[in-house]
Amino acid sequence: MKQTRRLQELQMNEPRNQLVGQMPKIGIRPTIDGRRKGVRESLEGPTMAMAKAAAKLISEKLRHANGLPVECVIADTCIGGATEAAMCAEKFRKEGVGAMLTVTPCWCYGSETMDMTVGIPQAVWGFNGTDRPGAVYLAAVNAAHSQKGLPVFTIYGRDVQDMGDIEKIPGDVQEKLLQFAKAGLVVATMKNKSYLSLGGTSMGIAGSVVNPDFFEDYLGMRVVTVDMSELVRRINECIYDQKEFMRAIAWVRVNCKEGKDYNSEEQQKSCERKDWEWGFVVRMTMIARDLMVGNPRLNELGYSEEALGHNAILAGFQGQRHWTDHFPNGDFMEAMLCSSFDWNGIRESYLMATENDCFNGVCMLFGHLLTNTAQIFADVRTYWSPEAIKRVTGTWPIGKMNGGMIHLINSGAATLDACGKQERDGEPVMKPFWEINPEEAQSCLNVTKWSPAVYEYFRGGGFSSTFGTRADMPATMFRVNMVKGLGPVLQIAEGEFVDVPPVIYQKLEERTNPTWPTHWFAPRLTGRGPFVDVYSVMNAWGANHGAISYGHIGLELITLAAMLRIPVFMHNVDERKIFRPAAWASFGTSDPGVADQMACTNFGPLYTKCGR
Numbered sequence: 001m002k003q004t005r006r007l008q009e010l011q012m013n014e015p016r017n018q019l020v021g022q023m024p025k026i027g028i029r030p031t032i033d034g035r036r037k038g039v040r041e042s043l044e045g046p047t048m049a050m051a052k053a054a055a056k057l058i059s060e061k062l063r064h065a066n067g068l069p070v071e072c073v074i075a076d077t078c079i080g081g082a083t084e085a086a087m088c089a090e091k092f093r094k095e096g097v098g099a100m101l102t103v104t105p106c107w108c109y110g111s112e113t114m115d116m117t118v119g120i121p122q123a124v125w126g127f128n129g130t131d132r133p134g135a136v137y138l139a140a141v142n143a144a145h146s147q148k149g150l151p152v153f154t155i156y157g158r159d160v161q162d163m164g165d166i167e168k169i170p171g172d173v174q175e176k177l178l179q180f181a182k183a184g185l186v187v188a189t190m191k192n193k194s195y196l197s198l199g200g201t202s203m204g205i206a207g208s209v210v211n212p213d214f215f216e217d218y219l220g221m222r223v224v225t226v227d228m229s230e231l232v233r234r235i236n237e238c239i240y241d242q243k244e245f246m247r248a249i250a251w252v253r254v255n256c257k258e259g260k261d262y263n264s265e266e267q268q269k270s271c272e273r274k275d276w277e278w279g280f281v282v283r284m285t286m287i288a289r290d291l292m293v294g295n296p297r298l299n300e301l302g303y304s305e306e307a308l309g310h311n312a313i314l315a316g317f318q319g320q321r322h323w324t325d326h327f328p329n330g331d332f333m334e335a336m337l338c339s340s341f342d343w344n345g346i347r348e349s350y351l352m353a354t355e356n357d358c359f360n361g362v363c364m365l366f367g368h369l370l371t372n373t374a375q376i377f378a379d380v381r382t383y384w385s386p387e388a389i390k391r392v393t394g395t396w397p398i399g400k401m402n403g404g405m406i407h408l409i410n411s412g413a414a415t416l417d418a419c420g421k422q423e424r425d426g427e428p429v430m431k432p433f434w435e436i437n438p439e440e441a442q443s444c445l446n447v448t449k450w451s452p453a454v455y456e457y458f459r460g461g462g463f464s465s466t467f468g469t470r471a472d473m474p475a476t477m478f479r480v481n482m483v484k485g486l487g488p489v490l491q492i493a494e495g496e497f498v499d500v501p502p503v504i505y506q507k508l509e510e511r512t513n514p515t516w517p518t519h520w521f522a523p524r525l526t527g528r529g530p531f532v533d534v535y536s537v538m539n540a541w542g543a544n545h546g547a548i549s550y551g552h553i554g555l556e557l558i559t560l561a562a563m564l565r566i567p568v569f570m571h572n573v574d575e576r577k578i579f580r581p582a583a584w585a586s587f588g589t590s591d592p593g594v595a596d597q598m599a600c601t602n603f604g605p606l607y608t609k610c611g612r
Contacts, residue, residue, distance in 0.1 A: 015067025024098025034080030098188020199318025259449030420471025
């Protein structure tokens with residue numbers, strides 16, 4: 001593809017909600033001892049101050065993944081009984097509250113003041129002070145929630161506070177408040193959105209057998225299936241913004257440089273054919289985005305139905321083999337959609353799972369909504385032991401590599417954000433899009449080459465992003481698996497991306513497909529279970545794919561999984577820090593993993609019990 005002059009630098013897009021439905025809010029419920037003539041009057045100020053302090057913390061610390069601020073709604077009055085509880089519930093319904101936090105410094109009437117809305121995550125913060133029995137209410141209302149089958153997260157500070165310091169939230173309480181709020185917002189954000197299945201099952205991969213019951217019962221989402229022929233129809237009939245296409249292809253010529261062609265000379269395509277493929281994959285990218293979230297420009301062009309999109313917060317593309325045996329592959333489309341920038345500037349990443357692996361896609365969605373960052377989709381490809389590395393490269397791995405590494409590599413949806421070219425305080429990171437500057441986005445583009453597809457895999461051609469995560473960064477690999485008779489289960493492995501020395505990297509990379517994005521992952525070992533060594537982590541992985549998120553987010557994932565009733569069967573997170581509903585302890589404390597599974601089975605999927 002002919003390279004032209006550099007275009008104007010990437011612009012920052014303003015945060016916006018591209019999907020139907022208002023952004024969910026956190027509802028704050030200040031509960032109080034209802035006794036008048038002295039008791040309630042003395043508590044009105046401190047109780048409402050506690051609510052306002054919690055709202056201030058959440059609003060200042062959290063944002064939605066689209067960059068919009070998180071809003072909190074506080075009940076109009078303190079809640080001393082059933083009538084005020086109903087008034088609060090009605091306000092929250094009108095305001096679009098998606099998760100609720102009850103706060104109190106005192107005794108209240110548990111089952112009269114509690115909220116009993118089903119399907120909405122709930123937490124209670126009881127102030128640890130000696131003036132009034134906030135902890136007693138916390139225990140009483142927790143018992144009521146458990147008895148009614150409405151699990152609640154309980155928050156209680158470690159240290160006793162003075163009533164005069166009620167607006168000063170201790171660090172341990174802050175952590176739990178934010179952990180609950182983040183996970184609760186994920187639950188609420190997914191509800192009533194769509195998973196867009198572009199195509200069907202890819203190469204017999206079980207994860208791409210899209211299960212509507214899972215999405216409906218556990219996530220409150222719907223599944224929309226569109227045949228891949230819709231891409232062909234829209235390309236052939238020019239159902240896309242042609243002005244945007246001209247701008248996009250010009251941008252691609254500057255910013256997406258072709259890499260080495262690893263095909264034999266006999267198989268290599270002409271420049272004319274490659275230029276056609278570039279135009280095709282750019283159109284694919286635009287059309288897939290329009291299918292997900294719609295495009296008002298199509299309405300102006302006379303395509304009102306197509307302009308609506310499918311309200312898809314997540315999508316998957318089957319690709320292989322029914323598409324890729326004939327048409328250019330989806331690698332460019334998946335990589336660019338999953339990145340935080342394209343020809344339209346710096347913006348929230350779209351989420352598209354390679355090979356329509358919906359369970360891996362769901363994990364990408366979890367990670368994106370929890371961290372606000374772009375996500376990596378990869379094959380969990382190979383365990384490289386230190387001995388094997390030494391045999392192949394002549395170099396013994398040291399440091400983070402000394403226990404071996406897992407090679408994560410896949411042709412498709414690895415975000416370009418994972419190059420390691422974004423920084424915070426001088427350290428490589430992956431950022432929310434609103435923190436990425438144009439120079440960082442350009443650096444990610446500059447270190448990425450687009451190698452022509454290896455035609456043995458992809459007979460129709462296309463281009464794969466060729467880059468490596470060349471930085472040491474904290475990362476979490478996780479995956480939802482479906483087990484017959486048990487349902488969905490989640491596995492989590494926190495660890496590090498390793499910037500492998502070139503003497504090792506190049507030789508190992510050449511042994512597989514060097515045109516694909518690659519990441520070297522070293523899980524954190526605990527000496528127990530599957531985390532006794534790196535081999536055991538690889539051996540225990542439940543599928544061929546994994547989603548990888550920047551940072552260590554195991555705690556947040558475990559809290560979210562408990563809200564959705566998805567048991568976690570494998571993790572390397574400190575058990576002492578895990579935050580689940582208090583009712584989970586009733587299922588046993590000697591083995592928290594077994595208790596988690598029993599609790600999730602007992603309470604059932606979040607939306608099965610309550611409907612939608």
